[in-house]
Amino acid sequence: MTSIQPGPESGTNQPLRPARPAPESVQPSWAGALRQELFASRTDGLVSVLLILVILAAALGLLRWALAQAQWAVIQANTSLFAIGRYPIQQQWRLWLLVVLVAGLSGVSWGLLRAFPRADRSGEIWPFNDRLAVVLLGFLAAWLPAALALGLPLQLRWWVITALLVTMRCLAGSWGRSLPSRLVRLVPLSWPLLYLFGMVLIAGGLGIPRVPPSEWGGLLLTLLMASFAILLSFPIGVVVALGRRSSLPLLRWSSVLYIEFIRGAPLITLLFLGQNILGYMLPGGWAPDRVWRAAWVLTLFCGAYLAEAVRAGLTAVPPGQLEAARSLGLSMPLALQRVVLPQALRIALPAAVGQFISLLQDTTLLSLIGLLDLLGTARTVMANPEFLGKNAEVYLTLAVLFWCCCAALGLGSRALERRLDPTHSPV
Amino acid sequence: MSATLERIPWWRDRRVVPWIVQAVVGLALLLVITLLVGNLVRNLTAAGLLLSWRWLGQPASFDVAESLIPFDASMPYWRALLVGLVNSLRVILVGLVGATLLGTAMGMASFSGNGLLRRLARVYVELIRNIPLLLQLLFWYFVVFLALPNGTAAFQLPGIVLSKSGLYLAWFAQGLSWQGPELVNGVWQAPLRLSVEFTALLTGLITYTGAFVAEVVRGGIASVPKGQWEAATSLGLHWSASMRSVVLPQALRVIVPGLNSQYISLAKNSSLAVAVGYVDLYSVSETTLNQTGRALEVFLLLLGSYLIIDLLISAVMNGVNQLVQIRER
Numbered sequence: 001m002t003s004i005q006p007g008p009e010s011g012t013n014q015p016l017r018p019a020r021p022a023p024e025s026v027q028p029s030w031a032g033a034l035r036q037e038l039f040a041s042r043t044d045g046l047v048s049v050l051l052i053l054v055i056l057a058a059a060l061g062l063l064r065w066a067l068a069q070a071q072w073a074v075i076q077a078n079t080s081l082f083a084i085g086r087y088p089i090q091q092q093w094r095l096w097l098l099v100v101l102v103a104g105l106s107g108v109s110w111g112l113l114r115a116f117p118r119a120d121r122s123g124e125i126w127p128f129n130d131r132l133a134v135v136l137l138g139f140l141a142a143w144l145p146a147a148l149a150l151g152l153p154l155q156l157r158w159w160v161i162t163a164l165l166v167t168m169r170c171l172a173g174s175w176g177r178s179l180p181s182r183l184v185r186l187v188p189l190s191w192p193l194l195y196l197f198g199m200v201l202i203a204g205g206l207g208i209p210r211v212p213p214s215e216w217g218g219l220l221l222t223l224l225m226a227s228f229a230i231l232l233s234f235p236i237g238v239v240v241a242l243g244r245r246s247s248l249p250l251l252r253w254s255s256v257l258y259i260e261f262i263r264g265a266p267l268i269t270l271l272f273l274g275q276n277i278l279g280y281m282l283p284g285g286w287a288p289d290r291v292w293r294a295a296w297v298l299t300l301f302c303g304a305y306l307a308e309a310v311r312a313g314l315t316a317v318p319p320g321q322l323e324a325a326r327s328l329g330l331s332m333p334l335a336l337q338r339v340v341l342p343q344a345l346r347i348a349l350p351a352a353v354g355q356f357i358s359l360l361q362d363t364t365l366l367s368l369i370g371l372l373d374l375l376g377t378a379r380t381v382m383a384n385p386e387f388l389g390k391n392a393e394v395y396l397t398l399a400v401l402f403w404c405c406c407a408a409l410g411l412g413s414r415a416l417e418r419r420l421d422p423t424h425s426p427v
Numbered sequence: 428m429s430a431t432l433e434r435i436p437w438w439r440d441r442r443v444v445p446w447i448v449q450a451v452v453g454l455a456l457l458l459v460i461t462l463l464v465g466n467l468v469r470n471l472t473a474a475g476l477l478l479s480w481r482w483l484g485q486p487a488s489f490d491v492a493e494s495l496i497p498f499d500a501s502m503p504y505w506r507a508l509l510v511g512l513v514n515s516l517r518v519i520l521v522g523l524v525g526a527t528l529l530g531t532a533m534g535m536a537s538f539s540g541n542g543l544l545r546r547l548a549r550v551y552v553e554l555i556r557n558i559p560l561l562l563q564l565l566f567w568y569f570v571v572f573l574a575l576p577n578g579t580a581a582f583q584l585p586g587i588v589l590s591k592s593g594l595y596l597a598w599f600a601q602g603l604s605w606q607g608p609e610l611v612n613g614v615w616q617a618p619l620r621l622s623v624e625f626t627a628l629l630t631g632l633i634t635y636t637g638a639f640v641a642e643v644v645r646g647g648i649a650s651v652p653k654g655q656w657e658a659a660t661s662l663g664l665h666w667s668a669s670m671r672s673v674v675l676p677q678a679l680r681v682i683v684p685g686l687n688s689q690y691i692s693l694a695k696n697s698s699l700a701v702a703v704g705y706v707d708l709y710s711v712s713e714t715t716l717n718q719t720g721r722a723l724e725v726f727l728l729l730l731g732s733y734l735i736i737d738l739l740i741s742a743v744m745n746g747v748n749q750l751v752q753i754r755e756r
Contacts, residue, residue: 037541037542037543038541038542038543040540040541041540044540044541047541047543047544048541048543048544051543051544051547052543055547247445248445248448248449249449250449250452250453251448251449251452254452254456264730264733264734264737265695265729265730265733265734266695266696266698266709266733267695268698268699268701268709269698269709269726269729269730269733272712272713272716272726272729273726276716276722276726277467277722277723277726279470280466280467280470280471280474280722280723281463281464281466281467281470282463282466283462283466331439357557361558361559361560362559364559364561364562365561365699367561368561368699368701368702375559375561375562375565391565391566391569391570392566392570395562395565395566395569395570396566398562399558399562399563399566402557402558402559402562403554403557403558406556406557406558407553407557410557
């Protein structure tokens, strides 16, 4: 739907305030700062008091509801449904294995990232943010399984997984530098391999029993759809953006047609196209499963928006760069690959991540075409007479979940932006 | 020497390569399109559903909960689709106005001298942008609006009543007599009643788009050099006067193009109405598809309608953009 354009850093948001008195030499005290911020004038003070009252009332109301009135049993009784939908119980070990692998590899990558200091970050192996993250992880591992009323075996599994993540982080952080560099270089490569392996684990094949997509659900389906669309839409976006800026008319016009067609229609009508018309367009038996049809629609949808983000990045690269590369004798593909695209993609990164965030949100639309993604599962749970009318609890939980995922993506994008900033890179 | 220079291999000849690339891409596209369209025609012919518009004249035989133009089940499909389109346009138009007002207020609030107000505006934007719109719409509808009290317990303000059965507003009734909502036999009645579905959809769309508009407005105001603000202040203008007469007119140049894309996405997002039971164009189309099986025609109609709405919004915003450009001497 909407592409999120992360605005400038909120910290740079300078208040425009009239005539400030000359700065005094004394250090402003804590109370003085508060006074300046909240009670600079009589109107300001009135507004502040009103806002504080409203915020307090809202917070108290929410707290009282969450602790006293809300019945969280609807979440506790359906945790596995929310997490993985109707994935067969005897096959769930595959998902646990995947979680263990992801946790281990995350720990290793995280530790190695800290073990090799760069100019853009402090050389500390345990900077403040990391210590905070570990404390947060520990808290989550202790609190979340208990809050969700998971059985002891499940709680134990989560503790082990968290412990694995933190241990790998410690080990890689301490010993990462003594590892042979060939091994270290394998780590980034292992992520795509893990993704493919994870696909096999989830879907089956290669000797393990198949689990059809109609049995995937909940958070599993949401993450799968989002990651699939994000990964595949990236090459599509780059190719189409290059096509749109190409001097060859056929490439340019077909790219424009594709982008404008996708961007002109609401996502739901495209999903409609995928569900109701795609079957007619492919030879009998070729049409993929409903879940995969939706996944391809999401991919093509995201690709068009991504193409616009990449195009903006390409436009921002001075034409002299391409000319210089060409005059050095680089062929067109090589010049694009080595000179133009690295610069363009760095510029396009914030807009692209904004697009990924909105794609993650757009996966909720799958529930409108009858797929059991996180929201779809939630709606089936609430249709259950046992949990009728528990809308607030379920929607709030989902909102918190989505908010955390999207905010984490946004934070990660800002960190990556700083890392890729050429003014920060090592000399 | 010149002989070696002339002997460029054809795969590196800049006069030849573009044509080869285009030919290959064109051939591939042609193949794919032929395959898709060929299959489509063959399969639709086999199913007896090949492009035809005659079904538009048949009676729709389904009812629409709310409609601005007269409609009943005996009227033809085209009329039902028109009702959906009008309903969509209604929510889009009101939503545009609401989102603009809310977004502008929030965007300006993020430059307020009041630290609390400034941070609250940030919290609003960060909260709304990171939660899916569909989830927000369902929340507004099922958690907020359907939980409202009815009858005498409804929320009442002078001229406005908000209850589970809808939003009742004071309006001109029968000529020019101003009439407010009143309770008749335990049921609220007013000259202007907005259904609870419409109100929930509108609230969701306005709060969601408002956050994006706030970001656009904030970016626009931030693009005005700080000296402009200082100059206005040193002329003795108050905060609101500086904002209104000095900063905003300059910020509008940046704001209006950004608003264009937010407005278009609001128009497209209005199709999520189907989730809260508001009968918009998409909702009517879905019902029509279920009854007639005319997937291709319904899809083309949907696509065309949203395209026209998008183009209309763009045209209007381009006009506005011309207006707000600063004419330099």
